[in-house]
Amino acid sequence: MTMPPRIPVTEAQIDLVVSEFYARVRTHTELGPVFAAHVSDWPAHEKKIASFWRNALLLHRGYDGNPMRVHQGAGNVQQRHFPLWLALFDTVLEQELPQPLARSWSALAHRIGRGLSYGLPAEGRPGGIPNLGEALSEASAIPVRSHE
Numbered sequence: 568m569t570m571p572p573r574i575p576v577t578e579a580q581i582d583l584v585v586s587e588f589y590a591r592v593r594t595h596t597e598l599g600p601v602f603a604a605h606v607s608d609w610p611a612h613e614k615k616i617a618s619f620w621r622n623a624l625l626l627h628r629g630y631d632g633n634p635m636r637v638h639q640g641a642g643n644v645q646q647r648h649f650p651l652w653l654a655l656f657d658t659v660l661e662q663e664l665p666q667p668l669a670r671s672w673s674a675l676a677h678r679i680g681r682g683l684s685y686g687l688p689a690e691g692r693p694g695g696i697p698n699l700g701e702a703l704s705e706a707s708a709i710p711v712r713s714h715e
């Protein structure tokens with residue numbers, strides 16, 4: 568039995584959005600250099616990302632990567648990149664798709680983005696759970712009541 572799509576885009580629309588999005592990423596002042604440090608084969612990258620979205624939107628099998636681990640391992644992907652990435656993605660969705668599809672895909676991308684950005688370093692902080700160091704040092708500053 569095939570599952571109905573989560574969001575009824577066509578495979579051609581996914582390919583279009585992916586190729587237009589990464590064309591813009593490549594020339595983006597902030598995002599471009601982050602990707603340039605990792606991606607030399609853009610067609611292969613776009614193929615992988617298109618299969619990620621076919622899985623997320625159409626529930627197709629075919630993507631078996633781990634984006635969370637890849638972003639954490641990249642070393643130069645930071646939380647502050649996510650609003651830029653999502654704003655650019657929204658621009659492409661609005662340009663390429665009918666509004667209801669653009670809106671649903673955007674909402675899903677923002678949800679995924681929120682999940683992926685947890686655990687990434689905020690600028691100037693070490694990696695790992697964001698603010699854990701701060702939370703711990705704050706916690707250790709709380710006086711412990713002794714039971715008298």
Ligand code: HEM
Binds near residue numbers: 598602605616
């Ligand atoms: C909702 C937001 C995002 C989604 C859905 C997403 C999705 C993905 C996916 C599926 C991969 C491939 C992982 C694999 O190898 O299996 C990937 C790789 C990557 N992403 Fe993202 N990403 C997002 C945001 C970002 C942001 C904000 C950045 C920072 C500029 C970023 C930078 C990268 C880089 C550098 C790679 C590795 C490329 C490579 O080594 O081939 N991504 N992303």
